[in-house]
Amino acid sequence: METKTAITANEVICNTLQEIAQNNPQLLVLTSDSRGSASLTQFITRYPERSVELGIAEQNLVSVAAGLARAGKRPFVFSPAAFLTMRSIEQVKVDVAYSNTNVKLIGISGGNSYSNLGSSHHSLQDLAITTAIPNLEVYTPADRFETMALFEYLATSSSPAYVRVGKRKLPDCYHEPWENFQPGRAKVIRQGHDVCLISAGETLYSTIEAAKLLEDQGISTCVVDLVSIKPLDTQLLHKLSEIFKRIVTIEEHSIIGGLGARVATITAQHTGTCQRIFGFPDESAISGPQAEVFDYYGLSSTKIAQNVRSFLKD
Amino acid sequence: MNEKELTKKAYELRKDIWKLIYESKTGHTGSSFSCIDILTALYYDVLKQTPETFGQTEADSYIQSKGHAVEALFAVLSDRGYFPKEDLANYSGFKTQYIGHPTNKVNGIEMNTGSLGHGLGIGVGIALAAKQDHLAKQVYVLMGDGEQAEGSVWEAAMAAGNYRLNNLTAIIDHNGLQISGATKDVMNSEPLAAKYEAFGFDVKTVSGNDPAAISRILRTKSAESKPQLVIAQTVKGKGISFMENQANWHHKVPSKEQYEQGLAELNSRLEEL
Numbered sequence: 001m002e003t004k005t006a007i008t009a010n011e012v013i014c015n016t017l018q019e020i021a022q023n024n025p026q027l028l029v030l031t032s033d034s035r036g037s038a039s040l041t042q043f044i045t046r047y048p049e050r051s052v053e054l055g056i057a058e059q060n061l062v063s064v065a066a067g068l069a070r071a072g073k074r075p076f077v078f079s080p081a082a083f084l085t086m087r088s089i090e091q092v093k094v095d096v097a098y099s100n101t102n103v104k105l106i107g108i109s110g111g112n113s114y115s116n117l118g119s120s121h122h123s124l125q126d127l128a129i130t131t132a133i134p135n136l137e138v139y140t141p142a143d144r145f146e147t148m149a150l151f152e153y154l155a156t157s158s159s160p161a162y163v164r165v166g167k168r169k170l171p172d173c174y175h176e177p178w179e180n181f182q183p184g185r186a187k188v189i190r191q192g193h194d195v196c197l198i199s200a201g202e203t204l205y206s207t208i209e210a211a212k213l214l215e216d217q218g219i220s221t222c223v224v225d226l227v228s229i230k231p232l233d234t235q236l237l238h239k240l241s242e243i244f245k246r247i248v249t250i251e252e253h254s255i256i257g258g259l260g261a262r263v264a265t266i267t268a269q270h271t272g273t274c275q276r277i278f279g280f281p282d283e284s285a286i287s288g289p290q291a292e293v294f295d296y297y298g299l300s301s302t303k304i305a306q307n308v309r310s311f312l313k314d
Numbered sequence: 315m316n317e318k319e320l321t322k323k324a325y326e327l328r329k330d331i332w333k334l335i336y337e338s339k340t341g342h343t344g345s346s347f348s349c350i351d352i353l354t355a356l357y358y359d360v361l362k363q364t365p366e367t368f369g370q371t372e373a374d375s376y377i378q379s380k381g382h383a384v385e386a387l388f389a390v391l392s393d394r395g396y397f398p399k400e401d402l403a404n405y406s407g408f409k410t411q412y413i414g415h416p417t418n419k420v421n422g423i424e425m426n427t428g429s430l431g432h433g434l435g436i437g438v439g440i441a442l443a444a445k446q447d448h449l450a451k452q453v454y455v456l457m458g459d460g461e462q463a464e465g466s467v468w469e470a471a472m473a474a475g476n477y478r479l480n481n482l483t484a485i486i487d488h489n490g491l492q493i494s495g496a497t498k499d500v501m502n503s504e505p506l507a508a509k510y511e512a513f514g515f516d517v518k519t520v521s522g523n524d525p526a527a528i529s530r531i532l533r534t535k536s537a538e539s540k541p542q543l544v545i546a547q548t549v550k551g552k553g554i555s556f557m558e559n560q561a562n563w564h565h566k567v568p569s570k571e572q573y574e575q576g577l578a579e580l581n582s583r584l585e586e587l
Contacts, residue, residue, distance in 0.1 A: 052442060054473055055473070055476075057472070057473070059465070059469055060435045060438070060466060060469035060470050060472075060473055063432050063434075063436050063439065063466065063470065064435050064436070064438050064439040064442065064470075064473065065439060066425070066435075066436055067425075067436040067438060067439020067440040067442070067443070068440070068442060068443045069439075070424060070425060070436070070439070070440060071371060071439065071443030071444065071447075072371055072443065072447075073443050073446075090429055090432075091432060091466075094426060094427070094428070094432060095425070095426075095432055095435075098426050099418060099425050100418070101425075
């Protein structure tokens, strides 16, 4: 994968939460033997009394977080996305979303991050699962600026939320820090008129790179960052589906029930728009070095550009 | 309340539950009659919580993990003034908040339950928060004995023992029956006392349909810094002869004849007291 800066989403989160914790004594981090994987060692060393370890017990991790939130705490729960959104999903549904407790669930090493470890460790269904639960916001940030702004928002919001982040060092998609983060707002980060590419999370950077390749070949490409998977920016999506005959979504997720499917619920209601969903097929994903796996599934910038070109010729 | 007053209160509440279930034609009858003495002990003698202090961080917490016995909880909460008794006329009705499992839309209920095996973990969270904030509050969690088959119960028990949460009291309504039959035949969870002791709990056993005895044991705080487990030996359907120890009364609704016969039994018991 392309790497320009040397910081992961986890490191950004750890730094941001340490800043916020200075003025927010109720902020806690909860882990399930995941403090190392979540890069939280610095936070925990600085604020040992603000961290709770639950061991390898993801169901209890979420129930305990709900109890802490009910008692006035602001728990941020860190566990690999594959386990957090499947093993503990009933606790997420009942103890967090249905009970409306102020719990922030952070799915680390999400999507295909554990590429070579096999399907047990992939979370290519987490967006489908979490967006289906009422009263749960769902986000997947793309770079350090967006991640920082998102966590500043989460620290002040009282809504239950799930955030998916990956493991890779994040190249910048933006050039400067965000003023503030607004739930339900997507961002047009590149203007264009031939085709609209919509992505979020770690595939956003490859999408931007693909847009540059397409531009070189004379195809004017609009790129949209759909960081807020739920709530969705329906207003912008309506507008895009009116403007563009061709929309392509790119995601590190199963093509069933993810970002592309969210967008399709909007575009399907507008005639004239034709959409393609680029993501992982409905199968146990192959294992291997992540860049090669992404290329295999058509998610590298060159493959995205190539497939967009053939879509435009259809 | 003294011993006699507590017992009497539990029988008056049984009448409320019986009427609520008969009129709404829905409910977990045997389960609610099994645990009503535990709830009576808690809400009339033990819990440091009132409708006014409910929800404040200092107030004691009660989480009903066996959410299906919600009729017992509604009867107690309305009698204690958390909401008007008349509100229960709409129990299980269209768009009501008085639904068949606890929901925090109802005043006096902290957490939504219904799926088994969640309450103890939530209790661990509330107890941990109280420890962090140096509050003297106590957290009570009521579970069923069939519920002990849920793996998440043991994840929570391990955490309670690990953090030595002596401000957490788990209570098991141990009536030996669940929806399909005897708990020992469906999935034997015994020996419960030895299991919880091994997880770091201070375990006590009490006659679970004797509110005064339950109250005494809940008020006796352990000197050890351990979470407590009280195994309440109960009778499912306790208080109405034809319902006692019958698994099929788990969520059975009485017919008109059964309702009247049961009511007569409850009234004659109250006259004796």
